[in-house]
Amino acid sequence: MGESDSAPTGLCGTDLIIDGWFHERGELWPGQAMSLKINKVLDHHRSKYQDVLVFESEKHGNVLVLDGVIQVTERDEFSYQEMIAHIPLFAHPDPKRVLVIGGGDGGVLREIARHSGVEEIVICELDQGVIDVSKKYLPSLAKGYDDPRVTVHVMDGAVFMEQNQNYFDVIITDSSDPIGPANVLFETPFYKAMHSALREGGIVCTQGECMWLHVDLIQPLVKSIGSIYTSVGYAYTTIPTYPSGQIGFIIGTKGRGECSTPSRNPTPEVQKELRYYTPELHKASFVLPAFARRAIFEDAV
Amino acid sequence: MGESDSAPTGLCGTDLIIDGWFHERGELWPGQAMSLKINKVLDHHRSKYQDVLVFESEKHGNVLVLDGVIQVTERDEFSYQEMIAHIPLFAHPDPKRVLVIGGGDGGVLREIARHSGVEEIVICELDQGVIDVSKKYLPSLAKGYDDPRVTVHVMDGAVFMEQNQNYFDVIITDSSDPIGPANVLFETPFYKAMHSALREGGIVCTQGECMWLHVDLIQPLVKSIGSIYTSVGYAYTTIPTYPSGQIGFIIGTKGRGECSTPSRNPTPEVQKELRYYTPELHKASFVLPAFARRAIFEDAV
Numbered sequence: 001m002g003e004s005d006s007a008p009t010g011l012c013g014t015d016l017i018i019d020g021w022f023h024e025r026g027e028l029w030p031g032q033a034m035s036l037k038i039n040k041v042l043d044h045h046r047s048k049y050q051d052v053l054v055f056e057s058e059k060h061g062n063v064l065v066l067d068g069v070i071q072v073t074e075r076d077e078f079s080y081q082e083m084i085a086h087i088p089l090f091a092h093p094d095p096k097r098v099l100v101i102g103g104g105d106g107g108v109l110r111e112i113a114r115h116s117g118v119e120e121i122v123i124c125e126l127d128q129g130v131i132d133v134s135k136k137y138l139p140s141l142a143k144g145y146d147d148p149r150v151t152v153h154v155m156d157g158a159v160f161m162e163q164n165q166n167y168f169d170v171i172i173t174d175s176s177d178p179i180g181p182a183n184v185l186f187e188t189p190f191y192k193a194m195h196s197a198l199r200e201g202g203i204v205c206t207q208g209e210c211m212w213l214h215v216d217l218i219q220p221l222v223k224s225i226g227s228i229y230t231s232v233g234y235a236y237t238t239i240p241t242y243p244s245g246q247i248g249f250i251i252g253t254k255g256r257g258e259c260s261t262p263s264r265n266p267t268p269e270v271q272k273e274l275r276y277y278t279p280e281l282h283k284a285s286f287v288l289p290a291f292a293r294r295a296i297f298e299d300a301v
Numbered sequence: 302m303g304e305s306d307s308a309p310t311g312l313c314g315t316d317l318i319i320d321g322w323f324h325e326r327g328e329l330w331p332g333q334a335m336s337l338k339i340n341k342v343l344d345h346h347r348s349k350y351q352d353v354l355v356f357e358s359e360k361h362g363n364v365l366v367l368d369g370v371i372q373v374t375e376r377d378e379f380s381y382q383e384m385i386a387h388i389p390l391f392a393h394p395d396p397k398r399v400l401v402i403g404g405g406d407g408g409v410l411r412e413i414a415r416h417s418g419v420e421e422i423v424i425c426e427l428d429q430g431v432i433d434v435s436k437k438y439l440p441s442l443a444k445g446y447d448d449p450r451v452t453v454h455v456m457d458g459a460v461f462m463e464q465n466q467n468y469f470d471v472i473i474t475d476s477s478d479p480i481g482p483a484n485v486l487f488e489t490p491f492y493k494a495m496h497s498a499l500r501e502g503g504i505v506c507t508q509g510e511c512m513w514l515h516v517d518l519i520q521p522l523v524k525s526i527g528s529i530y531t532s533v534g535y536a537y538t539t540i541p542t543y544p545s546g547q548i549g550f551i552i553g554t555k556g557r558g559e560c561s562t563p564s565r566n567p568t569p570e571v572q573k574e575l576r577y578y579t580p581e582l583h584k585a586s587f588v589l590p591a592f593a594r595r596a597i598f599e600d601a602v
Contacts, residue, residue, distance in 0.1 A: 021334070030338075030360055031337060031358060031360030032335070032336065032338070033322070033335075033336040034336075035333065035334040035336055057332060058331065058332035059331055060333070076513070078592075079590065212541050213541075238513070238537075240333070240513050240545035240546055240547075241333075244541035245541055245546010246541075271591070274591050275590070277590075278588075278591050280588045281588050281589075281590060283588075284584075284588035287582050287585035288582075289579075290576055290578065290579050290582070291577065293579070
């Protein structure tokens with residue numbers, strides 16, 4: 001994650017360190033917190049946009065925290081990166097041009113680069129600070145920047161999309177939570193802007209929060225997207241260090257049916273490198289528990 | 302959960318309360334902890350077998366903790382209870398006699414009782430203390446005891462099964478973790494005892510720990526069970542207040558193929574009451590992430 005585009009909030013990552021443990025207490029998940037034991041703090045500073053904390057954990061590798069919220073641990077990041085990238089990319093029969101909004105750590109770039117048919121990978125990350133700490137402390141993610149097809153723009157994704165209409169086959173928005181800086185990424189105008197930047201047959205896939213915590217937030221967003229895009233779907237992945245242990249994805253299409261069945265499969269060589277995604281799991285990730293299916297797709301529609 | 306059958310460990314639930322938060326720090330998930338904010342402690346005592354703590358949380362309802370490990374929160378318990386019960390029960394075409402080992406809180410009984418064809422529900426819970434606190438503080442689970450088909454035995458499930466061979470259609474083992482009291486429930490002799498207590502066509506479903514934490518424990522167990530049972534499978538459910546946000550189930554059959562497809566569907570009336578299980582999710586719950594599928598079923602077989 002890493003996209004943000006407003007004034008910094010007051011939250012400071014080191015305030016959440018007590019007795020050598022980082023406690024992820026946030027207003028989006030009241031009454032609960034994931035804690036990770038810290039070996040040592042590697043970096044802590046305020047970037048132009050947000051509070052940036054990197055620590056070496058006891059059991060989860062290096063951990064990136066923005067405004068007090070865990071964005072990446074080296075131990076389980078593959079689940080998120082693989083699913084947010086490969087669901088739209090394998091749902092598309094032949095993606096050539098891919099845009100990433102946010103995703104400054106580089107992990108999503110790493111996954112996109114596994115698709116040999118992709119010709120152009122563009123990333124718009126607002127915060128150079130996230131790119132810098134990731135290159136220093138999260139090399140297994142930041143290696144995504146090494147692919148020669150990658151172009152980096154340190155700028156607002158919305159502005160970039162205005163300048164590049166009807167261009168991309170897949171747009172992936174790898175954002176932080178809809179409170180504070182990344183709030184606008186969860187609003188209808190941003191989904192309209194992505195729609196305009198897609199060419200016909202294109203797919204967007206965005207970080208869609210957690211069904212266990214935020215169906216109230218997800219439901220109106222899915223409804224609104226459904227009125228703009230040809231189809232809209234919701235998938236999820238398990239990831240222990242995100243709040244409640246899961247995170248979802250909202251997938252919208254432009255002139256294409258829904259994305260719960262892959263159009264292509266990974267080659268055997270690529271599948272061997274993947275640790276989470278499989279074509280079977282692609283389909284299974286759209287099958288929601290009864291409570292979430294009802295709340296997101298039935299009750300309020 | 303709630304089955305245990307050895308001497309108490311030294312762990313005390315209230316040792317884990319710091320500044321009004323319960324921190325679930327355990328040796329089975331080093332370096333990480335789920336924390337829940339406490340409104341007030343409702344009960345804390347040592348039963349004959351274990352340390353029993355019940356507290357009212359700020360956002361998760363009442364919470365039962367045994368030997369320092371969260372067993373149930375009223376907010377998310379339905380995911381676990383529904384999946385551990387309905388996967389084997391709907392996989393079986395006509396279950397008549399069902400045995401629960403552990404499960405003293407009554408939540409699994411509540412789910413079994415939704416199956417109108419079931420004639421006999423037997424529970425063997427070792428610890429009367431768990432039954433008592435659940436009836437007092439977890440009435441939405443303990444109402445499972447109210448069904449007239451339920452018989453309660455406060456005794457060791459292994460002893461009960463020796464006395465009841467070739468009898469049950471479904472056996473569900475709703476145990477705590479394989480460290481301390483419930484350790485024997487994760488060993489081959491216990492799986493042999495369950496196999497003997499099943500009649501032909503029977504199914505066992507046991508708490509199978511977390512794929513994100515314990516593939517090293519799951520893999521040899523699945524392999525061992527595969528040598529005793531006709532088929533063995535592994536499914537999982539998401540549940541925010543269990544370590545890493547998921548828990549798995551090991552499903553073995555006696556003279557029957559694998560259980561990833563339901564034999565029956567819930568009636569519309571029953572489906573309306575279910576908050577997690579659906580027939581589609583039954584199938585999806587057996588689809589594992591690449592790393593777990595490899596570690597449990599491929600690499601070591």
